[in-house]
Structure formats: C-alpha cells, structure tokens
Amino acid sequence: MTRPLKLLLIADSDSQLLACEALCRCQTAWSVEFTINVIPREGTPQQILQRIANLGTLWRQNLRRLLNNPKLLRFDAVGVFLTGSKLNDIRIALERRQQRPKLFCGFNGVVLEHFIEGISWRLGYDLICLSGPRDRDALNQLVANTPFASQQTVLTGLQRNGTIETLIPPAQRPKRLVFAEQVVMPCSARDRAEMVQILAGLATRSPNWEVLIKPRIAPGDATFHDVETHISSTLLQTLGVPPANLKLDYRPLTDLLRKAPLMATISSTAFFDALDFGCRPVAMNDLGLHASHGSHVFAGSGVWRSLRDVHDLDALEQELQEPNPQWLDWMGYHKRYCADDLFDALENIEPPVATGITHCGYPTNTQSSFNQLRVSAEAAICTADWRGAADLLSQAAQMRPQHRGVARRHAAASCRNPFLRSVGLILSYRDLG
C-alpha cells in the first residue's frame, strides 16, 4: 500500500456516530484518511460532533447534496452507518454511476433486535461489517439457499477502544458503579421506575460507593429512538429525592469507565467498552427475560445477575466473576476481530459492479416502502436520472393515489421540457429529511 486508504463514513444519529468514532480510533497497521459526513439533524449531541471533528475531515451535508457531490468518487470506500431506507438510497444512488467507491456498512454495536430487517436493508453492499460469530451465523442461516448466500461480510468485533495503554489499577479507582442507561431498554415507565428503584436501593446499601447513572443522551438531545421521559425525570418521579450517592453524570462514558471499578447495564454495548477500560461489567437481570429489553442476549454473559439481591457493592466487587470468555468471543469481543480485517477486505474485494443485482422472488427491503420510493426518486433526480425518478414516483403514486405531493413530483419529473421540469421540480420540492 503506497497511499493512504481514503474512507468516507456517513452517519446521522448519535449511535451511528459512536460506531464511526470507534472505527476512526481503531489501532491499525493501515494508513487511513477518514472523512466523516454527519447528516445535519436536530439534536445531534455537540459533544460527539466535537470529538468526531478531531478524527478526520468533517462534512455536514444532507443526503441530497452529498449524493450529488463529485468528490464522492475520490474515496476508495464509503462506509454507511445509517438507518434502513437511507442505507438503500446511498447504495442505489452510487450504483447508478459507472464507477463508484466500494461500499460497506455495519451495525451500531450489539444487535439486540430487528436483525432480519437490518440485514435485508444491507444486502447488496460490497461488504457488511458484523460484530462476531453470533451475527455471522445468524446471517448465514438467513441467506442459506438464497441468491444472497455469497454476501461478503467481515467481523470487526466489539473491542471498540483498542488496547488502552494506561489503565488505572482497580484498587486505585474511586468506589463507583457506572450504570449505562439505554433510552428504550426497558421502555415502559413501570420498568424504568423499577430499574431506578433497584439502583437507589443498591446505592443506599452501599454508602461508601457512588452509583453514577450515565444517561444515554442529555435532555433535549436526539437519538435514533424517541425518548418520552428522560432518565432525569424518571429519577425524580420514582424517588423524589434520590440517595446522595446516586447521581446522574453526563461526562463521556469512556471517562467514567476509565475511573470506575464496576459498571452495570441492562443490555448496552457499553458492557464491552467497560472491558476495554478495565472496568468489570455486570448485566442486570432484575427485570427478567424480555425480547424488547435485549436481556436474552446478555443472559449468557456469565455476569447476568440480580442487583436487587446484591448485599452491597463491596460484596459485588468481591464476588463478581469475569464474563464467560466463550460468550465474549461469540459476541465478537476478542482482539482477533478488528478493523484491520475490514481494511484488508476492502483492499481485496473485487471492484464493484456498476448496477446492483436483483433476484426474482427476493426483493429484500429494497425500494419497498412508500417513503423509500420517494427518497430514492430524489436520489435519481440528483443524478438527472429523470426516467428512473419518474418510475419510482409512479410506483409511489400507485401505492398512495391520493397523495398530492407525490403526484406533483411525478408530474414534474416526467416532464420532457427541461425548463418546465426544472420549474416543476422547484415547486414540488419537499425536504424528506
């Protein structure tokens, strides 16, 4: 390799940015130049944006502008860390070009639910990054006997912070348990109140410890999921006045994990970050096994246990086992799964084909939803593919004949007169986000 690998990473929500950040920070033998395009979105945490800006060149272009940017073709590969339909839009838009960068995508940490849906949006990418053997086996089973059986994947693991050189020995860390809160796991107000109640009980029983709840997002910030009640409100609604040693802490999670001997979570990917920072994790099982909590994934961790039954945090620190190494490996937490494999794979995969492959009887999630048809049509308009745009809008109009916005857009894109088409497109434009 004589020149650096030029990668563009595209993300919008905070969890996607965290996945990009992990990739940018990876320790690798490769020389990589990162450009990160953060799609402008209200509520994206400034803290993450500032960190991202230090890791490479930062772009802030919306999807429409980005897909029209001629600089896209200068990259060796584009990594897309977006939600379903947008993953598809970028792939389709780039596949329209004669030459294009290699395309890869991934998941933002541990996949707890919607794996099939997630894969069906990603099939067709040159390379799909997966965490570990668990995901790879599930994907292989899903695509067995289908035309997607040869979909290329690479395991990039969950060791997202690399090897930390200067770990503080556990005995020198302040007595703290960091609880990594998740915005929708659990989701119900009742379960969230119970979770807070259990943490408060643990704090009360452990007066010589601090229990720090690290909120997933600050109040007012946005994430992929809608947040009805911020954890700061849940705390007050449940406890009124929390114990003095139970606090919310908005510092970056890595700063907290670096200086705490213990962390707890229901099912957050932060479990694995804790291991990177020498902080011993425990998966809280007090709320039982529910698919919507992701608890079924962590039940095999070897440290899935009740915090209500813990006598106090001194006792937990004494008796807490290490996570089951076989489970860790299965999930992807092992140094043999790393970003180097991604860069190797990007170097070695065949040059991408210009147009995507379609298979009769296997439409996956491509171009299936009404909104997606509209967004794909916008991508086609960006590349002056008027016929493609008209086709897509015609399909959307068939799905919703009463939708006037789509009808107008369809009429504009179908117009053969370039001047009238331009005017029509300006008048019928709606920002689809």
Next chain:
Amino acid sequence: MSIVLVCDGALEQYSCHRFADAWRQTGRRCLVVGAPIAGELPLPNRPCDLTLHPKELLGSTVFDHANAIGLFLRNPADIETITTGYRALRQSRGLLAAPIFSGPLIPLAGDDLIDAFLRRLSCDLMIVSGDDQLKQLKAMTSFWPAELSKPQILATGFWFPTPPPTPPSPKPLLVALLQREIPTRIGDKEQLIRLIKRWARGQSEWTVVLQPDHPWKLTPTVPTDNTSQQTNVVEAAPEQMLGLLRQCTACLTVSSPWSLVAMMGGRIPVVVGDYGIQSEQHTTTFFGCGAMHRLRDLGGLHKLQKLPLVNQGWLEAIGGSIKDGPARVLVALDTLRPATTAP
C-alpha cells in the same frame, strides 16, 4: 395417558384436532378444549370436544387427570397465567403437575420467534416448526446459565397435513389470502384488493377468490367497488380454504401462514413484497422464500404462471421436511414426564 389440548383460535383449534386425531390412533386419550369461535370460518367447522373458555380452566376439573397439557393460545400471557395457576393449584393439593407444552404453531423468525420463546419459558416443551427455528433458539440460549429454566425445544413441522399434490385447477385460479390486520397501514388492504380486482378485469379467463384466512362476519369483509359486478372475482364460501389452496394455480398473500398449504402443494406462491420485510407485517418469516414479489413488477395475472415456485430449501428448513410432528411430540412428552412433574 390423557392429553388435554387447549385452544382459542381457528388455526389453533384446527391444529389441536389434528394432534388429537393422530394421538388417538396410537391409543392415547385426548381432549380438545376451547371457546366457540364466532363468525364464518375459513376451515371446516369442528367444535372442540369441550366448550370452555380458557380463563375458566383453572376453576374446572379438566386438568385433574391430565398427563400432559398443550396450551395453544393466541395471547402468550394467557399461557403464563394458566401454567403458573395450574402448578400452584397442584402443589397446594400435594399433586404432581403434568408437563405443559406449547408453541406458536406457525413458523416464526427473528424477533417474533425470540418473543414467542421467551413468553413460553414456563413451559416444559416448546414446539417450533422447523430446523431453522430450532437452530436459532438453540444458538440464542447456548450460553445461558444452567439454572435458568427453559423449555425443551422440538421441531414438529407444519400444523396441517400435507397430502400428495394434486393437479391444479384446469382453468387458472388465484386465491388471495386476506389477513385481518395485515397490511397494517390504514387503506393498504383495500388498495390491495382493488388492485387484484383490476388485474382480474384484464384477465377474464382467471378466477379470483378472495379468501379471508380468519373468521369473518356474514357481512362482506372486502370493500365493494363502484364498478359493475365482476363475475370472475368472488368472496370465498365458508370452510373451503384448504380445498381452494390445494387446487389453485397461484396463491397471493402478504404474510398469511396458510399460504404454506399452497406452497407445500406445489402451487405458485406470490408473497407481496410491497410492504417490506418487517416484523410488524409478519414478513420476516418469508425472507428467503423466493416468492416475494412487488405487485408493480408483476403487472397482472397473466404473469403469475411464469413465476418461480417456492424456494424448496427454505420451505424444508422451516418445517416442510418434517412429516411426523405429532409422533415427535408424543416421544418428547413421554421423556419429559418423569423429569418435570415433581411439584
């Protein structure tokens, strides 16, 4: 051995009768218990042996002499309630509890399968359709601690018998399987029916039967057009669904599990892909079926006969290769009894 089978839906009732018939032939005593189902049925009406609402079970003597109990209830929360209540009652009387088995009966995948399993953790045996389902659940639980109680899992195939395929109808026949709540978005089901009717208008040699896959009221379940009455589009008569599915040329559905009857019979399946692969639409199970098409790509009935048959590898992996489901359950129950009946 007396096996009590409890059900509360048309599919569940049909399946319980099938199990009971097979087990009676081997000399086992069985009782199918459930509430009556209102409305016209897509399947032959065969009432339960005992009409009783599942919520009344614990106050009755139905379970008193059961050696095994099968709970096939649409709401998994009811399974947990009955299981817990039954075991508590038996324990309070100093009696052994019979093993309890359950399952979703239809093939599930992804989150739906995980949810169905987690909601049946209190059972002794969970039946799933195929080896794919078995593998997914075994992988998921492979590192779970031994003390975490979970049911044995057994693949038992589909819930309906699969007679040898018969020749299709001499004239082209499309059976459109209509689901109660899918597609979920308001207006989409009506739009789908309108499209099918439009196709039928253009292809008069085809007969189209609109077949609800659930009990329906006598009033029309499908909207009528303002256009003149079409003679080649009809609503299905009650209790004819299985016959229609086995003789049709093609079967169209979004995600009805009954489409598997047509697939197993070698009919042309059309799984409507327009609504995406989503848990909400129950289409995740059909990923890999090789029969998912967008209606706009088809364009009309005349194209249906050129479509491929189902992906046989997929069909077999989700249960199509298993022919001895009832016998497998019996063997599993016989092995379970000594180990799990202690109060």
